[in-house]
Amino acid sequence: MPRETNIVKIVGEDSYAKLRSTKCLLVGAGGIGSELLKDMILMDFGEIHIVDLDTIDLSNLNRQFLFRQRDIKQPKSTTAVKAVQLFNNSKLVPYQGNIMDANSFPIHWFGEFDLIFNALDNLAARRYVNKISQFLHVPLLESGTSGFDGYIQPIIPGKTECFDCTTKETPKTFPVCTIRSTPSQPIHCIVWAKNFLFNQLFASEPSPEDEVDTKDWGTTDEEEIKRIKQETNELHELQKIIVDQEESRIPDILDKLFIQDINKLLLIENLWKTREKPTPLTKTQLKTIDLADKKLDLNTVWSIEDQLSRFVSITVKLMKRIRTEKVIEFDKDDQDTLEFVATAANIRSNIFNIPLKSVFDIKQIAGNIIPAIATTNAIIAGLSSLVSLRVLNLLKYAPTESPLDLNMAFTAKASNLSQDRYISNPNLAAPNCKCAVCMKVTRGVLSINDMNITLGELIGKLREKYGFPEDISLLDSSEQRLLVDYDFEDLLDRSLKDVNLRNGSVILLTDEEGNEETGMVRKPLELYINVTDDNSIKLTLPPIDVEWIKQISEEDKKMEDEKAKQEEVNEEIIDGEIVILDEEEEEIPKGKKRKLDDEITSENHEMKKSKIDETDDGQIILD
Numbered sequence: 001m002p003r004e005t006n007i008v009k010i011v012g013e014d015s016y017a018k019l020r021s022t023k024c025l026l027v028g029a030g031g032i033g034s035e036l037l038k039d040m041i042l043m044d045f046g047e048i049h050i051v052d053l054d055t056i057d058l059s060n061l062n063r064q065f066l067f068r069q070r071d072i073k074q075p076k077s078t079t080a081v082k083a084v085q086l087f088n089n090s091k092l093v094p095y096q097g098n099i100m101d102a103n104s105f106p107i108h109w110f111g112e113f114d115l116i117f118n119a120l121d122n123l124a125a126r127r128y129v130n131k132i133s134q135f136l137h138v139p140l141l142e143s144g145t146s147g148f149d150g151y152i153q154p155i156i157p158g159k160t161e162c163f164d165c166t167t168k169e170t171p172k173t174f175p176v177c178t179i180r181s182t183p184s185q186p187i188h189c190i191v192w193a194k195n196f197l198f199n200q201l202f203a204s205e206p207s208p209e210d211e212v213d214t215k216d217w218g219t220t221d222e223e224e225i226k227r228i229k230q231e232t233n234e235l236h237e238l239q240k241i242i243v244d245q246e247e248s249r250i251p252d253i254l255d256k257l258f259i260q261d262i263n264k265l266l267l268i269e270n271l272w273k274t275r276e277k278p279t280p281l282t283k284t285q286l287k288t289i290d291l292a293d294k295k296l297d298l299n300t301v302w303s304i305e306d307q308l309s310r311f312v313s314i315t316v317k318l319m320k321r322i323r324t325e326k327v328i329e330f331d332k333d334d335q336d337t338l339e340f341v342a343t344a345a346n347i348r349s350n351i352f353n354i355p356l357k358s359v360f361d362i363k364q365i366a367g368n369i370i371p372a373i374a375t376t377n378a379i380i381a382g383l384s385s386l387v388s389l390r391v392l393n394l395l396k397y398a399p400t401e402s403p404l405d406l407n408m409a410f411t412a413k414a415s416n417l418s419q420d421r422y423i424s425n426p427n428l429a430a431p432n433c434k435c436a437v438c439m440k441v442t443r444g445v446l447s448i449n450d451m452n453i454t455l456g457e458l459i460g461k462l463r464e465k466y467g468f469p470e471d472i473s474l475l476d477s478s479e480q481r482l483l484v485d486y487d488f489e490d491l492l493d494r495s496l497k498d499v500n501l502r503n504g505s506v507i508l509l510t511d512e513e514g515n516e517e518t519g520m521v522r523k524p525l526e527l528y529i530n531v532t533d534d535n536s537i538k539l540t541l542p543p544i545d546v547e548w549i550k551q552i553s554e555e556d557k558k559m560e561d562e563k564a565k566q567e568e569v570n571e572e573i574i575d576g577e578i579v580i581l582d583e584e585e586e587e588i589p590k591g592k593k594r595k596l597d598d599e600i601t602s603e604n605h606e607m608k609k610s611k612i613d614e615t616d617d618g619q620i621i622l623d
């Protein structure tokens with residue numbers, strides 16, 4: 001029996017022929033990606049391009065079944081392609097690279113695909129692919145898992161909700177003063193060790209903190225702010241011990257971090273009025289560190305003596321590595337960096353009377369890990385590949401008359417829709433009228449060969465083509481920079497190259513004038529800059545009709561915001577990635593999760609202002 005017999009039985013001859021001529025992009029060859037690649041091959045997609053930036057790690061082998069021990073350190077994409085050769089009947093093209101690198105993956109390259117599958121593990125890349133799919137109108141199958149939970153969301157640009165239509169939780173942040181002065185939980189000390197200490201010693205160039213904006217530090221105590229800044233500058237001195245390979249001075253690092261700095265903190269009496277005071281290490285403790293290399297169990301909590309001893313030996317190791325590596329990034333799978341962070345965090349915890357943790361526990365917290373489950377990945381990949389048949393409308397018995405007939409799927413806990421069954425699959429919703437990615441702007445791709453034209457010339461062409469008025473503003477939205485505004489015209493004579501616009505930059509043109517009589521403005525226009533080496537193309541602007549939309553006054557906007565606050569927010573997110581819809585399943589009207597209207601607020605302008613004001617945020621981020 002030929003291998004396609006069953007799939008032909010399911011989809012029919014015509015649809016099978018369409019499958020064979022479909023060209024797909026799979027982004028990510030990790031847990032979901034390995035499963036998806038297998039499914040896509042078994043479905044006989046004609047061509048599958050696989051992108052992954054990473055190499056295989058030991059910890060991937062428990063679920064990324066295409067990889068073996070011998071493949072460790074090999075690129076995921078090429079290894080995955082080799083692993084499936086025996087049962088493959090599709091054209092497979094692997095790439096090792098970052099999907100967000102517009103030079104390796106220019107927009108016209110994305111444009112060659114009929115369908116994109118996301119099998120990623122981070123918000124930034126998911127958002128990026130979502131945006132590209134919106135620019136090009138290529139359907140996207142978004143998916144994610146976290147432990148036993150997972151979801152798939154087909155996204156039909158312009159027709160259904162996009163990835164950014166629902167708010168996603170940004171990484172958890174802590175005020176600087178909690179991390180640097182008054183930790184009270186193990187996580188505070190882990191963040192201090194990983195994001196502050198490790199980075200300052202091994203991963204960064206010295207940079208004075210004088211310029212840092214302190215508004216989000218969680219304190220206005222001048223004395224404390226001064227101390228934190230001074231402490232950072234002193235840490236750069238410690239970095240020299242590392243760079244100069246002065247092994248014998250490692251106790252100085254301990255002395256500075258865990259005796260001197262703590263003593264300085266104790267002098268700020270305000271801090272300890274309502275809190276238990278920390279107890280610095282003693283000089284005797286530092287003098288009696290046992291330097292013998294002891295075998296220690298990663299699953300148990302070590303004594304403070306063992307923490308100190310391992311801190312010294314691991315610092316020596318990292319010191320040697322830095323000679324060749326120059327900078328070392330924290331990686332939970334790099335045992336040296338993990339043990340440095342774990343011991344430093346535990347020593348600090350001990351000082352602040354916070355319970356210590358095992359290295360294994362700290363790995364989970366520092367790596368922000370919820371163990372990945374192979375079966376969840378298999379289920380989610382299976383659903384994603386099945387739904388792709390409906391996205392392409394290849395199932396005759398379940399025709400897709402409208403994109404809103406398509407279903408997303410959530411596991412029970414992730415969706416909260418029904419506790420009685422593992423998977424819920426509500427219909428897709430229409431785009432959220434408030435979504436800045438898919439609803440608030442008109443999108444297109446601007447192809448250009450000559451980046452020496454001036455910003456002024458470009459704006460002239462945009463005005464001419466799309467009828468924008470004199471009063472406009474232009475933002476480089478990929479870098480969040482204002483380029484031109486009614487009171488900022490300094491860059492008009494500079495070339496696009498000079499103002500750092502390049503292949504993959506995205507610019508946003510906003511009508512700041514509108515029509516007073518009608519109260520309407522042109523919908524903002526967002527253009528992706530595709531730099532081509534085709535000399536025949538000087539500058540091609542996409543054929544777009546820019547709509548007029550109602551301009552909302554500040555007062556209306558305030559009222560809208562109030563209303564929105566009152567409406568129950570039915571979305572929540574766990575693990576920064578998975579959306580929980582807190583609705584009764586039966587209550588979701590088919591394809592209509594929220595009201596669709598075409599109003600637009602003047603939020604763009606506010607976004608612009610806040611972007612310009614943005615400075616270092618003074619928050620420590622747990623990524």
Ligand SMILES: Nc1ncnc2c1ncn2[C@@H]1O[C@H](COP(=O)(O)OP(=O)(O)OP(=O)(O)O)[C@@H](O)[C@H]1O
Nearest residue numbers: 028029030031052053054097098099119120121125
């Ligand atoms: N910007 C990106 N470009 C290309 N591939 C990416 C990008 N971001 C993430 N990936 C890939 O997406 C995949 C996600 O897979 P998965 O969630 O299983 O993570 P993992 O890194 O393999 O495992 P773990 O995080 O548990 O160690 C990874 O292989 C990762 O390299």
Ligand SMILES: [Zn+2]
Nearest residue numbers: 162165435438
């Ligand atoms: Zn959207």
